[in-house]
Amino acid sequence: MFDRLVLLPVGLDGTHASPALGLLWLALVASGLYHGINPGMGWPLAVSAGLLDKSPRALFRALWALAAGHLLATLLVLLPFAFLLVLAEWQRPIQIGASLLVIGFGVYRLIDRRHPRALARIPPTQLALWSFAVAIAHGAALMLVPIYLGLCQAFELDAGHEAAGALMQANLGMAVLVSLVHVTAMVGAGGCLAWLVYRHLGLKFVSRSWFNLDAVWATSLVVVGAVALAFNLVSWR
């Protein structure tokens, strides 16, 4: 399994490489960068931590906590799909169902803009929990599901011939890989921004750079779901 995974990110595996595959990896990294620069996913917390403790170390500690929470949320959302995909003949309905789920959540976020009040109860000392709860509540992890399913599909065209156990292993491996790539991109982008503000740009940047992404975020969910749905419907025919 792992020799195959090693080849995945660069798309060098000759038998499976395709333009769509490259796009999926690109989308995965882009989603990470997007979540990373969104202040709502926590980079200003790292700035605040660094400044309050007067130490860059505190900034990096906060980033680790944020990454851990986001990673856990992503894995938690992807894993059920990894198991579901073992039902190989149900792959398309699963993919279509997942796309509809993501679209539905996006539409819900567009209509109901309120932020869950429970988030306000998490103390600032529990950044990992905060990051986890925010990623779940805002559908950050859900946004990755169509990309994940697309990647699983691209690499398991011959899924029907594989044993369920091996398939499950491959799906789980892919879930871990997708989560890691996403969170690395996210922490990379958020961390760079946090560091720039902490060291060079100053606190004015916090309020200046902060755009209301509520509508954009909800629309992103709808778009990701819709694109996945379109691909599935086209390739199904």
Added chain:
Amino acid sequence: MTMRPDPTFHASPKLAMEAPAENFAYTLLLSPDFSKPDALAVIDVKPGSPTYSQIVHTVTMPNKGDESHHFGWNACSSALSPLAGHAFVERRYLIIPGLRSSRIYIIDTKPDPTKAKIHKIIEPEEVFKKTGYSRPHTIHCGPDGIYVSTLGGGGKDGTNGPPGVFIMDCETFEVLGRWEIDRGPQTRHYDFWWNLPRDYMVTSEWALPPQFENGIVPEDLLANKYGHHLHFWDLRARRNVQTIDLGANHQMALEVRPAHDPVREYGFVGVVVDTTNLEASIWTWWREGGKFHAEKTATIPPEPAPKEKLPPLLQGFGAVPPLVTDIDLSMDDRFLYVSCWGTGEMRQYDVSDPRKPKLAGSVHIGGIARRTPHPNGKAFAAGPQMVEISRDGRRVYWTNSLYSTWDDQFYPEGVPGVEVMANVGRNGGLELDKNYFVSFPDGYRAHQIRLEGGDCSTDSFCYPSV
């Protein structure tokens, strides 16, 4: 809902100080005999303006007898809290709590302060029903809603259950419910504030409604039955974690002023009177090793006065107690302003070393015995009371009324509403501005002041000044 954070939200106290100065001051006008409705006056404070130091707009309430107290904004710099993750509300609405009626007014200050108008009225029944509290007193804008402190519990006289804090939505103004989950030994309430990133709240104690609504009760005061505790809370867990008794003789612990810079884990509280010697005192509280501590760090002595200069309430004592009724901390946490409402003095302490306040400036105006006039020659009834500091720390504004029935006991000759301003020197020192003197319409007293774009007792911050 906005696309960018409100330009009057600032990440740190330092950025708040650097922002443009205030152009307007909002001041509450109270009808002490409840014959007229209370009102909100909008005052022009822009130097050089043709209407400088004049009321340019008045919002009159539709009810009488509200006796509105420490009003505040629906949102402030705390909205930039990185934990809340959502900074897109406007600093737009003033929330005015009626201490006597339990009614709450929401005033819309946009598109222009001179066109401010009533946006919504929350009737007392809604507050009673949803919170079990009564007599809302102080408003603070939190990252997750508007926090309102109350002085009364349920029932007609507000003694059915302890008073506390409730939360309102900062956009719909819906009363959401009680804040406390575990109040510990807290049974009285007055002021509150917090350190957001350090996640604690501090509350103080004045009195229960029967002890203040019809005037100060001298027997209760001499029996040390007014509040004398500080309560420290886990802000997000909503639990009382520690209570400090300042000592029963330290009656009425009022305004709580934490350092604005969240790196500094200390603050101040003023005590109105020590019943053993009539002294007023300033206390410093701080957190160290996970525990809170408090100690008396400054005292202000009473001033002897002949009987004929004293109201009946004080004639037996032969002295004027300073009566520290309000304190306010400058945005850079350097100067603490202390209103001595009895002796008629505004003191400025340098609190760079928070446990060693140094008197840095003082002006006398009004006072029970001194009756110092304003430098412009006009009379100033009562003494300095509600004090507000401009964000840049250069101007200090204050009014003269405490509370209708208490005004009448300490200043039986009447307390016509006045608002004055003092300029602050670069390195301290305080001088009354001859050109700033707001007199209000007949029959009105003046209470809390709020400054356009935020002031030193409004905004709280999640990032330190760097």
